Amino acid sequence: MSRTASFRFLWIGQTAANLGDVLYVVVIIAMIYGATGSAMLTALVPIVTMSTQLIGGFTAPLLIDRFRLTVLLWSTQLGKTLLFVLLTLNLDLFLHGGWLPLLYVLMALFSWLDSAANPARNAIVPRLVDPSRLVKVNGLLASTDQTVQLAGWALGGVLFVALGGTLSLWLCFVLHAAAALMMFGVRDPLPAEEQAADASNKSGLESVKEGWVFVWRSPLLRLVIVMDALEVLAEGVWIGAVVMVFVQEALGQGAQWFGFLNAGYMAGMLLGGMLVTAFSKWVEARMGLLLILGSIIYALLNVGFALNSTPWLALGICLLMGLPHQLKAVVQQTLFQTQVEARLLPKVFSVKLTVFYTGFALSSLMMSLLTDAVGVRFVYLLAAALVGVAAVVATSQWKLLKKASVSP
Template sequence: MARRGWGRLLTDVRPLRESADFRRLWVGQTVSQLGQQMATVTVAYQVWVLTESPFAVGTLGIVALVPLIALGLYGGALVDHYDRRKVALWTAAGLWLCTAALLAQALLDSESVGLLYGVVAVQSGLFAVNSPARSAIIPRLVPVHLLPAANALGMAAFNLGFTVGPLLGGVLIAWWGVASTYAVDLLTFTAALYALVRLPPILPAKEPGRVPGLRSVVEGIRWLRRAPNLRMTFVVDLCAMVLAQPRALFPALALTVYAGGPSALGLLQAAPAIGSLVAFAFSGWISRVHRQGIAVVLAIVAYGMSVALAGVAAIGVPGVLWLVVVMLAFSGSADMVSSAYRSTMLQQAAPDELRGRLQGVFTVVVAGGPRLGEFVAGSVAELTSEAEAMLYGGVACVVATLLVVTWQRGFLRYDARRPTP
């Protein structure tokens, strides 16, 4: 059914109406993201309280990066050779157990940073397999023309959790301590497990049941080398996430620059997601844009400029928290648009028999880039300051994006009506 008037501007929810399986998956993801983001901000808070070092908080990114890269590439091969539902379900169960471990260490008043690093590393490895499995499932549940809308809904689920989760996490930490946030995460993650249980089997397109080896992983990477447009979606995202990811700076900004506490930290953590949700509310136009390469580049440039301006605000008016929050919200809006189009390009242009492996690479880039970016930001802040690290990172993101697009100008001609990898 064609949408008219305001309906063409507001969120496109047709994927939720047309696919009950996608609807359950989306609801489960939305609910579970709430608890997961509460747990994420709590881990960073615990590390900061134990060490008072932005470098130690940033090191969480490196700890997560290694298993993410190793299992992300191989996990994609598993997704292409086994029932995608089972792969997603078993890894989700493992993630649930990791949350139980975080709850246990909080209840036992553990002060071991090493233990926190260890649990984060295991979580990252399981996520590296779970995420490509879930992403590769979506094109089997909704028609091709609704993929942009489905991906926008997926980003909204993530960012709703990223908005409410840190805010509630900050409040719960202040009232009842860190154990309370891990307990909520344990409860809400059950919704994601239920949604996966209800899915039908989603078997691989080719060679079902064959145990994938290194050759299978290499096959996906070789195909990607011959796909310049999809390769560029990864490159430009790395420009943003490695060079201008400020998340590791938020604990220090909240507790020093803005003289706040867990509540200020929750607001900073939530700011990008608030912007993303505002963009999502008016995302009805996303499905009508066909020159998606240009859209991705413009969104990433806007992201870098927003992060840089957040740094300027923190330097120039360090007592005004709301100004930094607004700038970070703009960065979240831009990131939402970029992510929706990059996901759609991969799902449309990649063949189904390679989709799991390419989603594995996508997961390494999308989740690994911010982890590496946290380490970079924490290291730069250790040498300069948190505000300067945001400024330098945002400028570097814009410059790097423009340089790589100049090198690969064909990306700007990508047209969703004729998707070419």
Template sequence: MKGHSKNFKNLFYSQLFANTGDILYIVGLISYIYMVTQSATSSALIPVIITIGIFISGFISPYIYQFVTKKNVLIIFQSSKTIIMLLIVLLILNSNQILSIYILIFLNSFFDGFTNPVKNSMIPLIEKENMIAPSNAKMNTMNNTIQVGGWAIGGILLAYIGYMNVIIFTICLYIISVIFILKLTKIKEIEEERNSMLNSFKKMIKINISNKLSLFFNLSTFIESFAHSVWIAAILLVYIQSFLNLNVVWFGFINSLFFSGMIISGILVNFKYDIFERKSSFIIIFLPIIISLLNASFSMHKFIIIALICSFLYGLLDETRTIILNSKLQKDLKSENITQTYIFNNMVYSFSFSLSTLIISYIIDHSSVIYAFIIAGLSYLLVCLLGISFKKNLV
């Protein structure tokens, strides 16, 4: 954390505890709901509800941000998430009302939809320009590390202390997160013109369409979701079992190497960000060609070693591009437009990822899993072509 501002450190640690809590409570609730219902479908509804909550919040958040500072957004909604967790504990103790728990899960993700855009748009307000890329690298590395370790830690905690104590532990993590948010100080923000809820939403859409960099960011997010959806557990398991004809244990290795690549990417960009920034336009526009070939290669062979190597490289290169693209957004966009861009991007990704997952799953059910990876490869080629058409805005 050398060279970073105190505000960034406080933001970083607040999100470290909040994100860890987000995974642990899902682990605990999946276990609880399955125990009560004995239904895998009931448990699988949790990520669907979370996606819906984040998507819907995008319609309201532009209006809310007009009246509340970024720091207060984090305080209010992270505190609200803590209260939601307390209500979930009370519901579990007093009844088995699964519908009520689903409603609370929706509210928790709905509040996340307010905090997520702020976490990204805050970085240029609290860091010097030359520290923006390292800040994004650290944030992404932390998020990916939690994604890798959170589920494993959640499983261990679930086995030793039970779902109830896992949820109580989540409450403790949320409280610590709020404490770090309260330590944020002297954040300069531009006061925005206040509009009605409908007009504030229209303004957000207009900003994202009229600004070429925002438009590219959201269009590429939509297209890339068709590649990202291929990497969900259900599709990878089909690939391992039906295409490679291997034991499901290899699913864990492919997943681990994918996330390892993402983590190493964050570390590399953090320490060598000046080199990566000098090549930012090449990374954003042309790196998708290599990523496309990596995805398509999964349909061209049946060698697990090649699949493992490609999985690692995919995680490494895709994450590098993500960090550099986000850093460029935060440097080049006006301060008042950054949050609006991330709000819309949250909505685009939650909608397109759900849509692409359904489409890819349908294709696999009615043909072969290899078509999923061909689509993923074509998606990144399309992103490259999109980048070429927006080249003057990305240089």
């Protein structure tokens, strides 16, 4: 089977899985709130998801050393499909029969499987496409992911009202079953013997440390991780609780504008991915420069958003903010894929995801507390400052970034 065919299977399968994931989150949140009426129990859904993915970031290297990436892709997807059967068949017991804690356990298992699948997907992409097409392919994947996010959140509520919770979850099962079938069609061109020989004599601690040590010893990857850590500390301003306060206090609008701003931000990210795909060659030649400019523009837009009181201008700023955000994400993804040897790439992506989940959890807590303590405009200015520091750090390493290209 050709690498192109394998990539198509991966792309279609991941799109189906992502849509199933978004619909599942929307439906399960609605069902837990409807059954319990508790905001706290409903808020446990993202907390359980994020916490498990953080833990999974440390356990993923153990699986990566013992299984081929293709095995991880189809086995994790098959595992999620079987969990959907268990969830849907016992839904009434989970919600009304005193089994609610077990529902959170199932959600944790979903997330743990994702924590192994995500670095596997990101790492296998450069094995399936030519280096000269990586930026274009990453832009395509980013655009697809954002389209699924936009469509999924919009469709989730409609399907829940039209079909009910049980039928909606069966639809999620169908999507995940289709994704599992697609993953069986992905073939890894890297010889199995090469992977097995490398993993044969490693202890568990060595497996977990290997990705972190590699990142620390690579000046370029270390720089990108530091930038990522600073910028993800700013991401907490975009959680629902903080955005809702901004909508009500800074813009003087109702809850519908919360949805408008989120949709605008996602639309901007979708547009950013499409532009990267369309102008991939231009982006390839300027990745280091675009990483710095993306951070500067994103920081300035955060300042404008924080000081603004006009709803339609806020929506426009959100749309514009999605562009540099997605551009930076694609550039960072491509830098990782081109600067790391195939054997280590999934572990390095596990490091990247662990930094993201840790930073986002801390940021969500910090920004929520500061919103109550000093006001919502301040936290957006603080977010701008954090991204600005990332831009300064990147600019100080311009010679290093200038050398960044599609070929290591």
